[in-house]
Amino acid sequence: MSTFTTTKQLEDQRQIIHTNENIYEALKNRTADLAVVGLGYVGLPVALEFARHFSVLGFDINEKRVEMMNNSEDPSGELKRTAFDNKEIRFSWKEEQLAEAKFFVVAVPTPIDKQNQPDLRILKSATTSVAKALKKGDYVVFESTVYPGCTEEVCVPILEQISGLQFNVDFKVGYSPERINPGDKTNTVDKIVKIVSGSDDESLENIANVYRSIITAGIHCAPTIKVAEAAKIVENTQRDVNIALMNELSMIFEKMGVNTFDVLEAAGTKWNFLKFYPGLVGGHCIGVDPYYLINKAIRIGHNPILISAGRSVNDGMPAKIANKIINELKTRGQKVSTARVLVMGTTFKENVTDIRNSKAADIILELKKSCNDVTVVDSWANTGEMKDHYGIEMTEEATGIYDAIVVAVSHETYVNMETEEYLNLMTEDGFIMDVKGILKNKIESEDYFSL
Numbered sequence: 001m002s003t004f005t006t007t008k009q010l011e012d013q014r015q016i017i018h019t020n021e022n023i024y025e026a027l028k029n030r031t032a033d034l035a036v037v038g039l040g041y042v043g044l045p046v047a048l049e050f051a052r053h054f055s056v057l058g059f060d061i062n063e064k065r066v067e068m069m070n071n072s073e074d075p076s077g078e079l080k081r082t083a084f085d086n087k088e089i090r091f092s093w094k095e096e097q098l099a100e101a102k103f104f105v106v107a108v109p110t111p112i113d114k115q116n117q118p119d120l121r122i123l124k125s126a127t128t129s130v131a132k133a134l135k136k137g138d139y140v141v142f143e144s145t146v147y148p149g150c151t152e153e154v155c156v157p158i159l160e161q162i163s164g165l166q167f168n169v170d171f172k173v174g175y176s177p178e179r180i181n182p183g184d185k186t187n188t189v190d191k192i193v194k195i196v197s198g199s200d201d202e203s204l205e206n207i208a209n210v211y212r213s214i215i216t217a218g219i220h221c222a223p224t225i226k227v228a229e230a231a232k233i234v235e236n237t238q239r240d241v242n243i244a245l246m247n248e249l250s251m252i253f254e255k256m257g258v259n260t261f262d263v264l265e266a267a268g269t270k271w272n273f274l275k276f277y278p279g280l281v282g283g284h285c286i287g288v289d290p291y292y293l294i295n296k297a298i299r300i301g302h303n304p305i306l307i308s309a310g311r312s313v314n315d316g317m318p319a320k321i322a323n324k325i326i327n328e329l330k331t332r333g334q335k336v337s338t339a340r341v342l343v344m345g346t347t348f349k350e351n352v353t354d355i356r357n358s359k360a361a362d363i364i365l366e367l368k369k370s371c372n373d374v375t376v377v378d379s380w381a382n383t384g385e386m387k388d389h390y391g392i393e394m395t396e397e398a399t400g401i402y403d404a405i406v407v408a409v410s411h412e413t414y415v416n417m418e419t420e421e422y423l424n425l426m427t428e429d430g431f432i433m434d435v436k437g438i439l440k441n442k443i444e445s446e447d448y449f450s451l
């Protein structure tokens with residue numbers, strides 16, 4: 001297959017209508033290629049799964065990341081080198097190569113801006129790249145998390161305007177949310193039921209068949225694109241609101257001198273009690289997606305009080321935890337500015353390298369406003385990234401003893417540490433703030449705090 005397609009060739013290809021084989025058969029018979037646009041935590045594993053069955057082009061605008069993938073390295077640090085073995089895949093950052101594909105899967109980030117509003121610039125830019133390559137008979141499936149309606153209201157017009165082609169006549173669109181869980185080696189992409197949707201019956205059938213090739217857990221066909229978009233947002237909003245409830249309970253129980261984890265253990269013995277725990281909600285999914293729903297709800301005339309309150313409770317947790325630590329230092333007669341504080345864990349969740357939207361980082365930044373001696377360790381996080389992203393210096397390991405230890409992330413290494421090892425890091429008057437409750441019942445209660 002050529003690596004460069006001229007405008008004339010692209011125009012010619014746009015005239016081709018595959019009358020004999022549908023898109024799924026074309027992919028299966030290798031008469032059409034599948035392109036995955038955006039090869040991050042979501043896109044790369046999906047692309048590699050597709051590459052077991054189809055001829056795949058992995059496209060990403062980041063040349064450095066593409067170079068790594070060409071060397072069988074996952075830039076996100078989730079996959080082993082062997083994941084690239086025996087796959088029919090080529091990686092490129094050259095936009096013109098997208099013209100080689102007929103089935104596009106878009107998996108680019110959909111973040112929020114500083115005002116917590118959806119920032120669709122990356123999605124629009126990736127859609128523009130696909131639109132330039134779009135031909136008659138092509139399919140575009142979006143996997144990026146968006147608010148209900150975004151695919152048809154924002155992406156389809158870009159595809160139509162730039163390609164000059166007509167939606168549902170010349171090309172079809174679908175939406176299939178990604179439910180991958182970073183750091184989870186059990187529920188890998190193929191083992192999670194995949195929701196699929198299409199812009200009409202024919203596209204739904206083809207898209208379902210394409211995903212059925214790679215998903216062993218099964219396919220759920222949503223009746224419309226909007227339903228599929230909403231399903232993903234609701235999954236994460238439900239988690240966010242429930243964790244917010246637990247966080248609020250933890251504030252109430254703290255005032256009562258009751259341990260929240262003890263309460264939840266007791267309440268959890270009822271068959272229908274939902275097992276949620278207090279904690280930090282960071283990362284680019286649970287702490288972000290509800291804002292997409294909030295934005296859309298407000299624009300259509302509904303003020304989502306509960307969902308907004310959940311966001312505000314969860315976003316406020318880092319400051320609350322930092323204040324608790326500072327107040328405890330004061331209570332113990334420590335001079336806050338010179339007290340030695342150790343923070344263990346900086347990633348947005350346990351056992352991942354991802355530091356984006358890390359609430360552990362927010363605790364550190366809050367502490368640093370009052371404490372001059374904050375040591376930060378995390379063997380998962382990249383030292384350079386922490387410095388660039390948050391201006392936080394990390395050290396390789398804890399040295400000496402500390403007046404306060406904050407276990408902010410429940411990395412396996414911290415869970416497996418002996419209680420003695422924690423105690424050896426603590427001054428006589430020191431205490432531990434165990435954000436995730438991993439040391440519950442292991443440390444003397446007067447030296448121990450959790451949510």
Ligand SMILES: NC(=O)c1ccc[n+]([C@@H]2O[C@H](COP(=O)([O-])OP(=O)(O)OC[C@H]3O[C@@H](n4cnc5c(N)ncnc54)[C@H](O)[C@@H]3O)[C@@H](O)[C@H]2O)c1
Nearest residue numbers: 038039040041042060061062107108109110126144145178
């Ligand atoms: N990470 C998760 O656990 C997860 C889970 C479910 C859903 N999602 C959703 O999936 C989407 C992708 O998230 P992610 O975590 O994989 O993002 P990511 O940041 O890990 O990766 C995105 C990739 O897209 C590339 N990219 C950016 N702009 C591009 C463009 N215009 N064209 C081509 N490539 C481009 C980047 O270089 C990067 O390699 C988001 O909408 C996210 O909300 C993520």
